[in-house]
Amino acid sequence: MCGIVGLFLKDARLEPHLGEMLADMLITMTDRGPDSAGIAIYGRGQAGRGKLTVQSADPEADFAGLDRDLRAEVGGHVGLEVKDTHAVIEVEADRLAAAREAVRALRPGLKVMSAGEGIEIYKEVGLPRDVAARFEIARMAGTHGIGHTRMATESAVTTAGAHPFSTGADQCLVHNGSLSNHNAVRRGLRRAGMRFETENDTEVAAAYLSHRMEEGAGLGEAMEGTLRDLDGFFTFVVGTRNGFGVVRDPIACKPAVMAETDQYVAFGSEYRAMVGLPGIEAARVWEPEPATVYFWER
Amino acid sequence: MTEFLRTPPKQSATFSNDQNAEIRRAAATGIYDIRGGGSKRKLPHFDDLLFLGASISRYPLEGYREKCATDVWLGTRHAKQPIHLDIPVTIAGMSFGSLSGPAKEALGRGASEAGTSTTTGDGGMTEEERGHSRTLVYQVLPSRYGMNPDDLRRADAIEVVVGQGAKPGGGGMLLGQKISDRVAEMRNLPKGIDQRSACRHPDWTGPDDLEIKILEIREITDWQKPIYVKVGGARPYYDTALAVKAGADVVVVDGMQGGTAATQDVFIEHVGQPTLACIPQAVKALQDLGLHREVQLIVSGGIRSGADVAKALALGADAVAIGTAALVALGDNDPSLEAEYRRLGTTAGAYDDWHEGRDPAGITTQDPELFGRFDPVLGGRRLKNYLRVMTLEAQTIARACGKSHLHNLEPEDLCALTIEAAAMAGVPLAGTSWIPGRGAAPY
Amino acid sequence: MLHATANRLDAESVQTFDLAARGLRALNETLHALKGQPTNQTVWEIVNTKGAHAIAVGLDAPLDVTVRGTTGYYCGGMNKQATIRIDGSAGPGVAENMMSGTVIVEGDASQYAGATGRGGLLVIKGNASSRCGISMKGIDIVVHGSIGHMSAFMAQSGNLVVLGDAGDSLGDSLYEARLFVRGSVKSLGADCVEKEMRPEHHALLEDLLRRGLAEGKADPSQFRRYGSARRLYTFHVDNASSY
Incomplete structure (x- = not known):
């Protein structure tokens, strides 16, 4: 039960302003979700480099010397940029999985928010304005991004319960609604080897998509599957390394608005989230149809 | 001799006479x-x-001499005009349509004389009840039958009904036999047809939308009236917390005896939680938000006596x-x-049709x-008594417990x-300090 | 902007209300205070709306209100008497439960437009999203563009006119509301059927098009009429699959 915003840029000239635009959109959706906020930003990345975004309840202790310790463990060049409770660790792309394992061993208190070549996820409990400011989202550049403000329904108000959820490399998902069969689906995915960090229904949807894509499905095909296998009310907005997708359940009574221009595709739970975007007056604005998958890929 | 040795006939507990009769009826x-009333099965209860x-x-306090106050304020969180009742027993929402006009009038008379409130229902506000109710709560239901801004403004409080304990997740039902000319006109419907009201509100779904709906009602009534949110007792911890987050001044939790x-009988008997189990969960939600007693909790479903x-x-x-x-009293x-x-x-x-x-x-x-x-x-007088x-x-x-309120x-x-x-009430088993389930994970 | 408005703006003093500066509560309280009062402050313009919810709700006076820009949920909710123009697009539930008066949306309307409306006229010059006219109870709705899925769900009475197309499940569980659609209907909901256009329907539609500012945009002869088959009016076991 929440506010969702999303922005997929087509015009590279807007990329330096992605964070600024998304942060504004996110803050507009505060009323819909004052409990916590989160944002996933996809950067251009650097060839051959991978990123882990990690979060800590005790950042001073956890992040001190982490780059040195990781270098000793996985080798190669290790970068570390601390942003409040989060840090972005940069390693050689082929050492990303090893780095993730090493982090788990070196700093058991750290939570991995995301892993991939482009994605960084920041999320915390608190008002969207404060969350965006803590992580200096407005200063971030990128190609696409998704943000979420949360009003928790049945699961806890914690950092781990905030959206976006990332269950695969460079993947993320946010959700507005409430799933009614997520426990059964989670059991099935666990048997198939997926790991879960929370009891949150949204994490199940994220893991479902990751699992389908691991099995070889494309983004659109995996999203089609949600209409068959997930029950309840949902609007999902999904990000991948190069893609951006939207799907609503067949009843489709949670709000959702989209806008498209030559420069971008935007998503908002309400139109007012998008009023600050350049050229919005001339955009094609529509509400996504029920049980219809929309996706854009670079 | 063989007669003597026969096994006496034995009824099945599973396929009881009642169950078999229902199979034959179906x-x-x-x-x-389809029937009226609440759950008839034996449930853990206040008894x-x-x-x-x-x-x-x-x-203890002395009966008759030392004061034990009974008044209650409702809607103190946001409303400019919270409600003050002399007694903490209110009359629940029952529609004109399901009840007759004189019955609604009697509820208004009895409640007003006793110093408490009545509530409209899924059929709009009648003159009988407005005229005879000192304090009237106006329900906003999914059907919106008879809904109009004048009645919103002449109500003393507004109750957004999300669900009912008899059927959490279900809508209203009024069958054709009761759709008289007057009922039909109030509901903008043809006479004599079945009405299956929607289970979700037509213009909002979920707590984030509810917050905006409550804002609209407050704006229409200039922030004067307390706004209640009523939920069926199914997942009372979450539903209470979300009603509060959406801005409710008062949360009404209706247990399955409501x-x-x-x-449908199958709905009444198989969906929801007993009232006894609902209360501690709703209270816990309010306590966790730091709003117990600041957002008031009204409980319904099977209340019969002062002990309850x-x-x-x-x-x-x-x-x-x-x-x-209240209907029995009438x-x-x-x-x-x-x-x-x-x-x-x-x-x-047993009459429930x-x-x-x-x-x-x-x-x-x-x-x-x-x-x-x-x-x-006469009905009003009986209810007042x-x-x-x-x-x-x-x-x-x-008083026997030493309380002055x-x-x-x-x-x-x-x-x-x-x-x-x-376990359900979270109080110890008599003679022990044991509260079963205490220490288990919260809801 | 409408020419009629422009003329009136010249003729009378326009009260401009800056929503961002003065806030929503002050706006609605100010407009409510005009109920039953002799006033020359009948023409209002609301600026800096920024998609706010509950703009100009619960009005009950013959005011002429123009909302500049896009609105959030429930603009013009429960309106009586007033004419409210939204010079932009409207969020969910525009003119919900309207009693009388007129609400005009220059742009598009989101879901639940005119929900449970009991009277008055709602004109949407662009498209309306899903559930347009849900549970309508006497309101007239004229949509110049198209409408989304589940529109006129459980619609009880009143008229819905659509110059464009209708989405899935039009008029599901319909009661006595009349639906007129010029374009295609993706699918009809349970118990909704096409009905004959008789002379009285042509006359009704002509009037609705005129009042709905669509005169000259469409001709009554281009429309089809949809209504209730009334099979679900009383429960019958052989219709159980429709539930």
């Missing part, structure tokens, strides 16, 4: 059983709790609401009408001949007779 008619009176460790004008009132308050409710009990199911109940194929005490509109007591009907028998002045007795009973118990009753004043009730 096979013959092709429709599920399974007892108060620990005062003696030496605590000192009645309905008409719904005292127990609900001790568990953390600010007030209770009664529906079925004369519903009265044994004096036994001959007529027999003609309807039932018996006094309120949707058929043939109520000999003139309460759940739109038939002028039948409701003409019902005297709203009953409300006074409930209040006196609750005061008696509270009913609201100072607390869970520690209670013990439970059964393990089930102890």
Whole structure:
């Protein structure tokens, strides 16, 4: 039960302003979700480099010397940029999985928010304005991004319960609604080897998509599957390394608005989230149809 | 001799006579059983709790002499005009349509004389109830039958109904027999057709939208009126928390013994949680948000006596609401009408076909001949008497526990007779300090 | 902007209300205070709306209100008497439960437009999203563009006119509301059927098009009429699959 915003840029000239635009959109959706906020930003990345975004309840202790310790463990060049409770660790792309394992061993208190070549996820409990400011989202550049403000329904108000959820490399998902069969689906995915960090229904949807894509499905095909296998009310907005997708359940009574221009595709739970975007007056604005998958890929 | 050795006939507990009769009825008619009222099965209830009176460790108050206050404020969080009631027993929402005009009038008369509120229902506000109710709560329901801004403004409080304990997740139902000209006109519908009201509101879904809906109602009424949110007792911890987050001043939690004008028996008996189990969960939600007593909690579903009132308050409710009990006080199911109940194929005490509109007591009907028998002045007086007795009973118990206000009753004043009730209410089993389930993961 | 408005703006003094500066509560309280009062402050312009919710709700006076820009949920909710123009697009539930008066949306309307409306006229010059006219109870709705899925769900009475197309499940569980659609209907909901256009329907539609500012945009002869088959009016076991 929440506010969702999303922005997929087509015009590279807007990329330096992605964070600024998304942060504004996110803050507009505060009323819909004052409990916590989160944002996933996809950067251009650097060839051959991978990123882990990690979060800590005790950042001073956890992040001190982490780059040195990781270098000793996985080798190669290790970068570390601390942003409040989060840090972005940069390693050689082929050492990303090893780095993730090493982090788990070196700093058991750290939570991995995301892993991939482009994605960084920041999320915390608190008002969207404060969350965006803590992580200096407005200063971030990128190609696409998704943000979420949360009003928790049945699961806890914690950092781990905030959206976006990332269950695969460079993947993320946010959700507005409430799933009614997520426990059964989670059991099935666990048997198939997926790991879960929370009891949150949204994490199940994220893991479902990751699992389908691991099995070889494309983004659109995996999203089609949600209409068959997930029950309840949902609007999902999904990000991948190069893609951006939207799907609503067949009843489709949670709000959702989209806008498209030559420069971008935007998503908002309400139109007012998008009023600050350049050229919005001339955009094609529509509400996504029920049980219809929309996706854009670079 | 062989006669003597035969096994006596044995009825199946699984395929009981009742169950088999229902199978035959379904096979013959092709429709599920529809009825009024709440759950009829035996459930853990307030009867399974007892108060620990005062003696030496605590000192009791003197009955009749030392004051035990009963008043309650509702809607103090945001409303410019919160409600002040003399007693913490209110009348639950029951629609004009399901009830006759004179029955609504009697509820208004009795409640007003006793110093409490009445509530409209799924059919709009009638002059009978507005005219005779000192304090009237106006319901905003999914059907929006009769909804209009003038009535919003002349109500004393507004209750957004999300669900009912008899059928959490279900909509209203009023069958054609009761759609008279007047009911049809109030609801903008043709006369005599079945009405299956929607289960979700037409213009919002979920707590984020509800917050905006509440804002709109507050703006229409210039922030004067308290806004209640009523939920069926199914997932009361989350639903209470979300109602509060969406901006409710008062949360009403209706347990599964709560009645309905008409719904499927399978719904009434198999969906929801007993009222006893709902209260601690709702209270916990309010406590976790730091808003217990600041956002008030009204509990309904199976409240019958002053003991029930005292127990609900001790568990953390600010007030209770009664529906079925109020109808009984008015004369519903009265044994004096036994001959007529027999003609309807039932018996006094079991009559629940309120949707058929043939109520000999003139309460759940739109038939002028039948409701003409019902005297709203006398009915109002009976309800007032009953409300006074409930209040006196609750005061008696509270004084015995040393309380000068009913609201100072607390869970520690209670013990439970059964393990089930102890676990559900979160109070120790009598004679022990054991609260089953305490320490288990929260909801 | 409408020419009629422009003329009136010249003729009378326009009260401009800056929503961002003065806030929503002050706006609605100010407009409510005009109920039953002799006033010359009948023409209002609300600026800096920024998609706010509950703009100009619960009005009950013959005011002429123009909302500059896009609105959030429930603009013009429960309106009586007033004429409210939204010079932009409207969020969910525009003119919900309207009693009388007129609400005009220059742009598009989101879901639940005119929900449960009991009277008055709602004109949407762009498209309306899903559930347009849900549970309508006497309101007239004229949509110049198209409408989304589940529109006129459980619609009880009143008229819905659509110059464009209708989405899935039009008029599901319909009661006595009349639906007129010029374009295609993706699918009809349970118990909704096409009905004959008789002379009285042509006359009704002509009037609705005129009042709905669509005169000259469409001709009554281009429309089809949809209404209730009334099979679900009383439960019958053989219709159970429709539930």
